[in-house]
Amino acid sequence: MKLSDQAVKKAKPDAKSYKMADGGGMYLEVMPSGSKYWRLKYRVAGKEKRLALGVYPDVSLKDARARRDEARKVLANDGDPGAVKKAQKRQAKIAAANSFEKIAREYHALKAPMWSDHHATDWINTLEREAFPKFGHCPLAEIETPDILDILRALEARGTFEIRARVLQRVRAVFSFAIGSGRARFNPAAGIGREVLAPIPKVKHMPALEASEMPQFLRALAEYQQRAKSSPIVFAATRLLMLTFVRTGEVRGAQWGEFDLDVALWVIPAERMKARQPHTVPLSRQAVEVIRALQPLTGHLPALFPNRNGEGAVISENTVLKVIENIGYKGRMTGHGFRSVASTYLNNLGTIRPDMIEAQLAHGDKDQVRAAYNRADYMEYRKAMMQFWADTLDKMEKCGKLPKWADYEPHGANYRAAEVIPMCA
Secondary structure: OOOOHHHHHHOOOOOOOEEEEEEOOEEEEEOOOOOEEEEEEEEEOOEEEEEEEEEEOOOOHHHHHHHHHHHHHHHHOOOOHHHHHHHHHHHHHHHHHOEHHHHHHHHHHHHHHHOOHHHHHHHHHHHHHHOHHHHOOOEHHHOOHHHHHHHHHHHHHHOOHHHHHHHHHHHHHHHHHHHHOOOOOOOOOOOOOOOOOOOOOOOOOOOOOOHHHHHHHHHHHHHHHHHOOOOHHHHHHHHHHHHHOOOHHHHHOOEHHHEEOOOOEEEEOHHHOOOOOOEEEEOOHHHHHHHHHHHHHHOOOOEOOEOOOOOOOEOOOOHHHHHHHHOOOOOOOOOOHHHHHHHHHHHHHOOOOHHHHHHHHOOOOOOHHHHHHHOOOOHHHHHHHHHHHHHHHHHHHHOOOOOOHHHOOOOOHHHHHHOOOOOOO
């Protein structure tokens, strides 16, 4: 007699376990604890076996019968449903061990000791945020190119093209690692190129003046500084931007503890740099004078350029921009534009080493050989370059004869040897 839902539900535990048959070899086993298990009794090669079909009520009577019928189909084809179930469990275990997230974390653990702390953290955080929620639990063999494209399309829709590039690169790396370690056969991210991705929008560059416009700009700034009633802190920040090539945020957040004025050096810590690497800035005589003039005003505080509202804040990102606007250069120049002016002028001279200019701008260098030399910063060369630039600005403001780099350039064995270092194209 077949079981009913009501009979299964009302079955009570006894001192010993007992069975309630449903037909076709299936029965419900009721345990003294009250637990109820679906079982299937069957024979293979004359040997009696048992197959667990699930636990009631998680597996209903209807579901248990469906599982019984599937098992009997295996028997009808001379198979062993118990062996099939074991094989499926084994495959599921293997698949879980080869999930994208597990392999990605293994790769991260392998590589992190060779990376900076910032890069290692950013690497895994990107996948945790963008990839793991989508297919982190999936076995590598089940992840296909469209799955990865779905993530990239979502990032495009958000306008985060830089993150899109990181996700694609990191997913590719995980699959390459899995292939190399024998746990994947193909890389579904390998064929995703620019032909299937949305183009990156063109960057709108910050407005910047031509070198020929700088003399008038500098005189306008000097005149405004003399008549303005605002704090000299703002003008000091503007001058330091012009004299150091650093980014606006790096000047705004400058701390007194970062400076050694006796040796004319400013070391910006990694956490305040875009590339998350510490950056040493040689200071010209003029830059040191600007900073020393600030000491009576803000030397008792942590920051060089504190916000007048106090509470540890620094001047806002629009402070320098407001000065530029007030002297009539709105839309033509920005604080960031000073980097462009300096870089363009110095590069156009054709006599200053381009890698020294790049080092001062704190731009990354993909040439490993040259990067090794840049770790020493070529400080003597860069100090000379910064003094040359400061003197050039002074001459521009006064319409004097511009200095020549040949009068500043260091000459010695180190710099002659440096000329043979391969340069990036």
